[in-house]
Amino acid sequence: xxxxxxxxxxxxxxxxxxxxxxxxxxxxxxxxxxxxxxxxxxxxxxxxxxxxxxxxxxxxxxxxxxxxxxxxxxxxxxxxxxxxxxxxxxxxxxxxxxxxxxxxxxxxxxxxxxxxxxxxxxxxxxxxxxxxxxxxxxxxxxxxxxxxxxxxxxxxxxxxxxxxxxxxxxxxxxxxxxxxxxxxxxxxxxxxxxxxxxxxxxxxxxxxxxxxxxxxxxxxxxxxxxxxxxxxxxxxxxxxxxxxx
Numbered sequence: 001x002x003x004x005x006x007x008x009x010x011x012x013x014x015x016x017x018x019x020x021x022x023x024x025x026x027x028x029x030x031x032x033x034x035x036x037x038x039x040x041x042x043x044x045x046x047x048x049x050x051x052x053x054x055x056x057x058x059x060x061x062x063x064x065x066x067x068x069x070x071x072x073x074x075x076x077x078x079x080x081x082x083x084x085x086x087x088x089x090x091x092x093x094x095x096x097x098x099x100x101x102x103x104x105x106x107x108x109x110x111x112x113x114x115x116x117x118x119x120x121x122x123x124x125x126x127x128x129x130x131x132x133x134x135x136x137x138x139x140x141x142x143x144x145x146x147x148x149x150x151x152x153x154x155x156x157x158x159x160x161x162x163x164x165x166x167x168x169x170x171x172x173x174x175x176x177x178x179x180x181x182x183x184x185x186x187x188x189x190x191x192x193x194x195x196x197x198x199x200x201x202x203x204x205x206x207x208x209x210x211x212x213x214x215x216x217x218x219x220x221x222x223x224x225x226x227x228x229x230x231x232x233x234x235x236x237x238x239x240x241x242x243x244x245x
Contacts, residue, residue, distance in 0.1 A: 021072075023062060024063075024072050025072045027048065027054070027072075028069055028070060028072035029052075029073060029115075029116065029119060030051035030052040031048045031066065031069035031070055032070055032073045034047055035070060035122075035123065035126060035130075040066070040130050040132065065132070067132030067133060068132070068136065070136050071139065074120055074124065074127075074133070074137055074139075074140050076120060077116075077117060077124065077140070077180070078176070080101075081204070082147055084097065086147065088155075093217060095205040095217075098200060098201040098202065098204055102199060121184035121188060124137055124180060125184060125188055137177075141173055141174075141177045144173045144176060148173055149161075152165050152169055152216055156168075156215065156216070168211070171211035172207075172208050172211040172216070175207040175210065176207065179204060
């Protein structure tokens with residue numbers, strides 16, 4: 001099955017990156033289901049392999065340990081937030097942007113994405129008592145922090161490695177981690193989602209503003225339209241904002 005496809009692609013010069021990511025995600029889904037159903041200690045690499053329809057050797061070709069199999073599904077659990085922050089237009093407030101993207105999410109998310117989100121929430125919950133899964137979760141949060149540095153730097157007209165930017169990014173990433181853990185735990189405990197936050201995700205924008213002392217969240221107005229990439233000055237981080245952020 002999947003092994004035959006993988007074997008054929010290797011004979012043609014190796015598995016494509018897209019295929020590799022898809023296989024890793026398939027493995028991660030089955031591993032997460034098993035971890036949630038019977039615990040990490042009660043799950044073996046052989047069981048994960050059997051669930052996904054691959055050989056155990058193929059599992060170890062993609063992952064260094066059974067616990068690391070959870071990493072793709074955990075990383076995917078923060079992908080919507082990252083994609084939303086990456087696409088944040090300069091002239092739109094964070095509240096407006098999250099409201100727009102929340103409507104898009106509701107209209108476009110499919111059953112597979114919903115199931116993945118549920119598995120991600122479960123793995124974050126398990127991470128409270130499973131150190132190896134905690135590592136996977138903190139790795140995902142670290143990626144959020146790194147990408148936030150770029151987003152915040154662009155809006156403040158600073159470099160991503162500027163100390164102020166890094167402090168804002170670290171504080172914001174920590175706030176988003178706490179929100180994810182809080183909301184996920186509430187959902188698993190059966191709390192009404194409306195009690196955990198509004199449907200437009202304005203509470204996330206509020207957390208970003210609080211974490212950055214109000215420095216990030218407002219629209220950014222520039223005097224001139226942004227230069228095309230090949231016209232920008234070497235090493236620049238984008239157009240500098242006005243005093244309004």
